[in-house]
Amino acid sequence: MKSNVILFLAGVAIIACSCSCSKNINTEPDMTPKKITLTALAPQAIESSNEFGLELFTRVAVSESKNLMLSPLSASTALTMLLNGCGGDTYTQLQGVLKYPSGMTISGINEAYKSLVGQLLNADPKVKLALANAIFYRNGFVVKDPFLNVMNNDYKAYIKGLDFSSQSALSTINKWASDNTNGKIPEVLQEISQDDVMFIMNALYFNGDWSYQFDKALTQERPFYPDGGTTVNVSTMNGEVGSKAVDGNGFKAIEMPYGRTNFTMIVIVPDESLSDLYTSFTHNSWEQLTTDFDQIPEFGERKVFMPKFKFSYEKYLNDQLKSMGMVDAFMPFQADLSGISDESLFVGFVKQNTFVEVDEEGTEAAAVTTIGIRLTSMPSEPPQFVIDKSFIFAIRERTTNTLMFIGQVVNPEE
Numbered sequence: 001m002k003s004n005v006i007l008f009l010a011g012v013a014i015i016a017c018s019c020s021c022s023k024n025i026n027t028e029p030d031m032t033p034k035k036i037t038l039t040a041l042a043p044q045a046i047e048s049s050n051e052f053g054l055e056l057f058t059r060v061a062v063s064e065s066k067n068l069m070l071s072p073l074s075a076s077t078a079l080t081m082l083l084n085g086c087g088g089d090t091y092t093q094l095q096g097v098l099k100y101p102s103g104m105t106i107s108g109i110n111e112a113y114k115s116l117v118g119q120l121l122n123a124d125p126k127v128k129l130a131l132a133n134a135i136f137y138r139n140g141f142v143v144k145d146p147f148l149n150v151m152n153n154d155y156k157a158y159i160k161g162l163d164f165s166s167q168s169a170l171s172t173i174n175k176w177a178s179d180n181t182n183g184k185i186p187e188v189l190q191e192i193s194q195d196d197v198m199f200i201m202n203a204l205y206f207n208g209d210w211s212y213q214f215d216k217a218l219t220q221e222r223p224f225y226p227d228g229g230t231t232v233n234v235s236t237m238n239g240e241v242g243s244k245a246v247d248g249n250g251f252k253a254i255e256m257p258y259g260r261t262n263f264t265m266i267v268i269v270p271d272e273s274l275s276d277l278y279t280s281f282t283h284n285s286w287e288q289l290t291t292d293f294d295q296i297p298e299f300g301e302r303k304v305f306m307p308k309f310k311f312s313y314e315k316y317l318n319d320q321l322k323s324m325g326m327v328d329a330f331m332p333f334q335a336d337l338s339g340i341s342d343e344s345l346f347v348g349f350v351k352q353n354t355f356v357e358v359d360e361e362g363t364e365a366a367a368v369t370t371i372g373i374r375l376t377s378m379p380s381e382p383p384q385f386v387i388d389k390s391f392i393f394a395i396r397e398r399t400t401n402t403l404m405f406i407g408q409v410v411n412p413e414e
Contacts, residue, residue: 031211031242031299033262036119036399038112041104043400045112048099049076050403051283057406059320062278065228067311067414069354069393069407071204071367073131075317078202078369080109081133081157082329082347084150085340090328097326110154120397126259127208132180133157136173137198138164147340164192173199177353181205181366184355185312188368195374196348198340206365206395206404208258211299212241214306214360224307226411227273227390234307234412237360240382242299246292248285251277254304254385255293255398258362262399265363266293267306268392274408277392290401305386307412310357317350332376340373348374356407358393365395365405 053072060070076098083094084106095102100109121129133155137143139162151157158176162169170192178186180203189199214237222236244255253268266289270277318330329335335346349372356365394406 031257031261033260033399034123036123036262036397038119038400039115041108041112042115044101044104045109045116046400046402048101049073050286050401051099052076052097053403053406054281054283054286055324056317056320058278058281059323060315060317061408062275065410067309067407067409067411068313068315069311069356069365069367069405070313070315070352071354071365071369071405073402073404074202074204074367074369075350075352077113077131077133077155077204078200078371079350080113081135081151081155081200081202082337082371084110085147085337086329087336087338090336093325093328097321097324110150114154116400116402119400120402123262123397123399124208124259127206127263129207129263130180130203130205132176132203134176134201134203135159135198136169136176136201137161138196141197141341141343143198143341144339164196165194173201177201177203177368177370181355181368182207182364184364184366185353185368188351188353188370193348193372193374195376196372197343197345197375198373200371200373202369204367204404206263206363208263209362210241210360211257211259211261212239212243213362214239214241214304216360219308219360222305222307223388224412225389227275229411232411232413236388237306237308238304239360240301240303243302243304243385244293244296244299245302245383245385246289246296248289248292250280252385253289253293254302254387255299256304257299261299262397263404264396264398265358266290266394266396267387268394269387269389270391274390274392274410281392286403287401290396290398294398294401301382303382303384305384305388306358307387307409308359309409309412310359311355311414313352313354313407315352317352321350337373344376345373346376348372354405354407356405363395367405 177188218238221233224234329347337345354367
């Protein structure tokens with residue numbers, strides 16, 4: 001019987017394996033971002049994660065006309081944990097999907113991850129950022145010690161064997177996801193298949209106050225024009241806030257900081273529609289956009305109109321990952337997960353659950369990625385930036401340009 005691996009993204013990412021058998025605009029905040037020092041390979045790992053995440057996001061977004069959010073950082077972390085257990089073509093395919101250069105060793109990748117996470121978690125005391133990993137496996141399923149050692153030492157994973165036939169195992173896994181996302185993602189699994197032998201999980205949680213907060217008294221209903229839909233009135237924030245703005249090819253974009261400005265939100269508003277923008281929105285587009293923002297020295301005062309929004313999202317990513325080249329890992333009797341166990345294993349699913357809320361004070365976002373493995377079986381009159389149509393939003397750490405969350409809002413009222 002084959003086992004499969006399942007991956008969840010949402011602030012929490014899970015991989016399951018189966019066996020084949022508060023500040024006011026009038027108060028000047030500290031606008032100096034903390035300098036982050038990384039190991040030599042970490043910048044390449046960040047670029048790889050961003051490129052992977054943007055391709056994954058666009059493949060999902062072009063097929064869905066609703067609000068959605070993914071976490072590239074959560075997804076790449078969980079899949080990189082899985083990569084440590086892969087061999088042969090399964091390894092080569094997943095390494096390519098994750099955009100790691102062929103010459104980058106797995107030990108180098110793990111070291112880069114450790115360096116990046118250690119720095120991100122301490123980048124800004126005004127922003128709450130938490131990242132946690134876990135390995136849950138079925139009691140009696142023999143996991144190779146080298147794999148568990150890497151998960152423990154490099155990924156600081158919580159590792160625990162459970163009785164998967166008991167309801168308490170399901171409760172334990174869901175509680176871990178909830179605890180590591182401040183309760184924003186209370187459930188990532190509804191059941192455990194008899195073929196599931198392992199879940200590889202990552203949870204990412206972000207809570208940041210705007211460096212320049214919006215005045216709640218100015219929030220009011222304003223018209224919003226969803227792609228392909230009827231105009232709706234939505235609760236829209238309004239304020240003169242510190243920001244940067246650029247005009248791109250077919251879009252306009254604004255960047256607004258959190259805390260001491262290490263972390264920011266970028267909002268991209270297309271000239272036409274989101275579907276038109278996605279035809280040309282690539283990793284290179286993102287790199288050029290963030291470069292343009294980084295060349296603007298200061299966050300200038302700008303009158304911003306931005307809708308409030310809040311939603312949860314869940315997505316199985318098997319189809320998108322297969323189309324990107326991760327093929328063998330999902331195939332019973334062909335997947336090579338020999339680094340995890342001597343049993344015949346395959347990835348059953350990769351799933352991401354996410355949550356985001358944006359209001360006058362700031363942003364709260366979370367993601368869980370789960371992989372399941374189974375046995376086979378401004379001046380006097382500041383300029384304006386109006387967000388009144390479907391848009392893309394992203395949260396990044398700007399000194400390293402680490403893309404943490406990216407999503408689209410088609411209708412803030414959904």
